[in-house]
Amino acid sequence: MDGSSIRLRVALDSAATGDIWLFRGTKANDRFVRAATNSPVNHVAMAVAVGDLPPLLWHTESSPSTVDVWTGERHGGVQLQLLDDAVRVWSLRWGHQPFVRQLSPPLDRQAEDELLRVINEYSGRRFPTARGLAKRWVQGKVRRSAFPEEIFCAELIAVTYQRLGLLDGGKPPNWYDPGRFWSGDRLVLGSGYSLSPEIAIEVDSGR
DSSP states (O other): OOOOEEEHHHHHHTOOTTOEEEEEOOSHHHHHHHHHHTOSOSEEEEEEOOTTSOOEEEEEESSOOSOBTTTTBOOSEEEEEEHHHHHHIIIIITOOEEEEEOEESOOOHHHHHHHHHHHHHHTTOBOOOHHHHHHHHHHHHTTOOOOTTBOOHHHHHHHHHHHTTSSOSSSOGGGOOGGGGSGGGOOOOSTTOEEOOOEEEEOOSOO
8 A cells, every 4th residue: 555545526437447446444343254254355346447437336236335337226235336426435334445546457348248248237136234244254265166156345346356367267256355355465467457556545535
């Protein structure tokens, strides 16, 4: 972490598909996730910025926070939310510090088409229970794939990155935890892509 930071509005204006968003909370369950996974963050998500649409956040969460723009409903599990709304909820309501890692170079149209297929396939899948989450993570560490009906945040982003050709398929998606997407873990991307160091996001209560 090089100490750089930008305001949320600047991050929204420069958002690109494939950017990694990371969140670090201070509540007991957030600290538990970080301790269990030896990670500096407890949640990971991905930006989606396609065409003239406002930037979106692709992730999965345990409880409803904002409307899923893919279905038009409010629900837990895998979904696409307005990036602005989602980051404000995670930061201002739930007390998380957000960070962004920007992907370069930009994804091409073929990758964007594949992303839409991933979204259509995974949207609405459930977030695991605490017991299910622990089981999936342990299975991942011994490189055993888990059943696809449920999926946690790092697993979803790993699936998405693998389908976009950014990560190889040598490890099952449930091998990944949020900290794998932090720069200190030195995630190796394919096809000449790279992620910037973390940039802290400054979120104020105004729009």
